[in-house]
Amino acid sequence: MDSTAIRDQIDRILRSQSFASKGQLRRLLEILFRNIDSQTNLTPDLVIKELWPDQIRTKRSADVATEMNRLRHALESYYNGEGKADPITIVLPNRAAPALDGTPEKRWIAATARDGTGVETPSSHARRRRKLKRPALIGALAGVLSVTVYVSVRTLASPEQPKLGRLDGSALVILNGEGKEIWRKVFPDGIGPAWYYANGAASRLWFGDLDGKGHNSVLFSYLPADESKPHSSALICYSDRGREKWRWTPGRDLPELEGILSTFKTSAIRVLKAAERKPPRIVVVSNRDPSWGGPSQIALLDSSGKTLSEYWHAGGLRDMVVADLDGDGKEEIIAVGVAHGYDSQATMVVLDADRVFGASKEVMPEFQIHSNALAQERLRLLFPRSDLNRASFRSNHAIEPTFQDGNLKLKVLECLAPIGCPVDYEFNRNFQLVAVSPASDELRSAHDQFYKKGKDAHTLSAEEEAAFLKVRCLAGCKTEFVPVAQTYDPAASFEKGWTTQSNPNGVWSYGYSSGFMNAITLYDKTVRNGINGPNAKYWVFSSVNVGTSPAAEHNDGPAYNDANIDFLANEFLLVAGVGGQYSDLIFTAPVDGEYSVAGSFRGAQYGVGTVVGIVANGKVVFSSSVTSMGQLAPFRITLSMQAGSTVLFSVGPGPGAQNTALSVTITRPCGLTDRPALTPTGETTCSSSAALQIGKNAHALAQKASRRS
Ligand SMILES: [Zn+2]
Numbered sequence: 001m002d003s004t005a006i007r008d009q010i011d012r013i014l015r016s017q018s019f020a021s022k023g024q025l026r027r028l029l030e031i032l033f034r035n036i037d038s039q040t041n042l043t044p045d046l047v048i049k050e051l052w053p054d055q056i057r058t059k060r061s062a063d064v065a066t067e068m069n070r071l072r073h074a075l076e077s078y079y080n081g082e083g084k085a086d087p088i089t090i091v092l093p094n095r096a097a098p099a100l101d102g103t104p105e106k107r108w109i110a111a112t113a114r115d116g117t118g119v120e121t122p123s124s125h126a127r128r129r130r131k132l133k134r135p136a137l138i139g140a141l142a143g144v145l146s147v148t149v150y151v152s153v154r155t156l157a158s159p160e161q162p163k164l165g166r167l168d169g170s171a172l173v174i175l176n177g178e179g180k181e182i183w184r185k186v187f188p189d190g191i192g193p194a195w196y197y198a199n200g201a202a203s204r205l206w207f208g209d210l211d212g213k214g215h216n217s218v219l220f221s222y223l224p225a226d227e228s229k230p231h232s233s234a235l236i237c238y239s240d241r242g243r244e245k246w247r248w249t250p251g252r253d254l255p256e257l258e259g260i261l262s263t264f265k266t267s268a269i270r271v272l273k274a275a276e277r278k279p280p281r282i283v284v285v286s287n288r289d290p291s292w293g294g295p296s297q298i299a300l301l302d303s304s305g306k307t308l309s310e311y312w313h314a315g316g317l318r319d320m321v322v323a324d325l326d327g328d329g330k331e332e333i334i335a336v337g338v339a340h341g342y343d344s345q346a347t348m349v350v351l352d353a354d355r356v357f358g359a360s361k362e363v364m365p366e367f368q369i370h371s372n373a374l375a376q377e378r379l380r381l382l383f384p385r386s387d388l389n390r391a392s393f394r395s396n397h398a399i400e401p402t403f404q405d406g407n408l409k410l411k412v413l414e415c416l417a418p419i420g421c422p423v424d425y426e427f428n429r430n431f432q433l434v435a436v437s438p439a440s441d442e443l444r445s446a447h448d449q450f451y452k453k454g455k456d457a458h459t460l461s462a463e464e465e466a467a468f469l470k471v472r473c474l475a476g477c478k479t480e481f482v483p484v485a486q487t488y489d490p491a492a493s494f495e496k497g498w499t500t501q502s503n504p505n506g507v508w509s510y511g512y513s514s515g516f517m518n519a520i521t522l523y524d525k526t527v528r529n530g531i532n533g534p535n536a537k538y539w540v541f542s543s544v545n546v547g548t549s550p551a552a553e554h555n556d557g558p559a560y561n562d563a564n565i566d567f568l569a570n571e572f573l574l575v576a577g578v579g580g581q582y583s584d585l586i587f588t589a590p591v592d593g594e595y596s597v598a599g600s601f602r603g604a605q606y607g608v609g610t611v612v613g614i615v616a617n618g619k620v621v622f623s624s625s626v627t628s629m630g631q632l633a634p635f636r637i638t639l640s641m642q643a644g645s646t647v648l649f650s651v652g653p654g655p656g657a658q659n660t661a662l663s664v665t666i667t668r669p670c671g672l673t674d675r676p677a678l679t680p681t682g683e684t685t686c687s688s689s690a691a692l693q694i695g696k697n698a699h700a701l702a703q704k705a706s707r708r709s
Pocket of ligand 1: 458461
């Protein structure tokens, strides 16, 4: 987890509906986050100075404690609702209690990866970087001792419920939510080896209510320390009081492995939430020794440790998440790793929880696992290998699947020794590829260094970059490769047009009108005058502008709240005119195609009262009103559009204040004749010719608009 991921999480909370009406708590969260790297020096006085700058004399540390408590509760309820699927948990440690290591807790705020890979402290950024260099692939770290793993889970409030775990020598130590030890299990054969728990270890430990009776069970994948002979791991389930309820052993004797000593190690444990009268089910991913190379088993267990069903995969699946990818209310299982056969490519498998059976179909007969059923993967993907990877390693590897903002993300490692050169992939809820980016310039520099000299000398080319878009689909797609889609986001595009004073700005234009269906006049002037914060940037029309209304507006900085406006970080706003004007955002389709339009309007001002609407192909396709601060008016529309036709997003005057935020993503799957490419920041585009058309059409629209006015 890096600071960007934590920043993203803070933004997600600040933008959430739960926090929409909590200006003070949002400010406090921002203050804490701003100080996250120096928080041990943070004092109540400093917080008072920032939180109540004009009440420094009257506010006391007790007031800070009260606010901290309110924020703690607000975060809890956020994570129990809206934030359920967030990848990172933000917690406020109890500063009255000692920290896990016994010293007084000094942290005000901590971030924990949702899969529990560790409590983040300021120094963890460095740790994270080291972690990347250390694969959990082989027992290279066997000599590392005293592994410490913390896992935190939000569940029950009872102080004696197990919530955290720590490995201490040969003991598994279980702690309550305050970090106090409630019981421990000592393993005479030791716990380890270190590599097994060192990396992503938290996915080998899970806490939660398995029986629906309000008690936390503990799931722990145990592996003895002794590496002199191979051991299978064992999944152990403990009651909240530490009573061993059951043990489960991964894998089984496959006829394909005849003559080979088969031990299996579990690499990931997740629990599917209870749904449709189905109790929670445990998902366990395990691999055959000696490495993570496979075959691997995904087993579905009930809460008493009975195997309900199992899926076998010839390759090595290691990381896993469960998430409701398609929004149908049921969680899918997403496992990633490396394929066997198929050119040893990084792979991702998505399974419906109700279809965990059969064996993956393999091209090479020696890898085929025989089962009485063929698997029915929802999706099975193979990720392209770079020339660098082919020249230096036997395979590339997919790791760290996460589910964020409705999109599925994962990394593919092109370098395996040392581990690195990650390429980030992002898919939307329709399993279209929407972004591919080398997470840093690491791949590029490793590649260019490797091919510096000799007859193959070259630098990473645009064609090579475009080749990363060729994600092969073995199951679940209509085409051989995963469809690529181009996305358009007015908040992300605003800055560029504002700076260059371009309206139209690519596919976007900003203007005003006298109604949803009426002619639009494009704004002609950019303003930045401190209204709605120092980072608020406006488009207005000179001759009708009254107090920067009507306007299109973007917050280029952190969230801003001045008790009048509530402006989230990187938010786009439409401000209806005090003179009765509607403020409009116009999207002009660059090419013919199917466009999906999804997002929401949001009340962004105290006492807001506006009408909101969307007009496409000459019809009002959505209309609603926004009458309270933080209220969302969500929409999801699919439109068949011709090049040059428009979608209009409009905010008109209503019974209250004018500032209404608009968050929207427009997506177009690339067509057969398109040539998908990547922008420098990693967004996918369908073709370069589309860009030319955007300019042309937008220009035509501007002319039309100015004729109308
Ligand atoms: Zn190359």
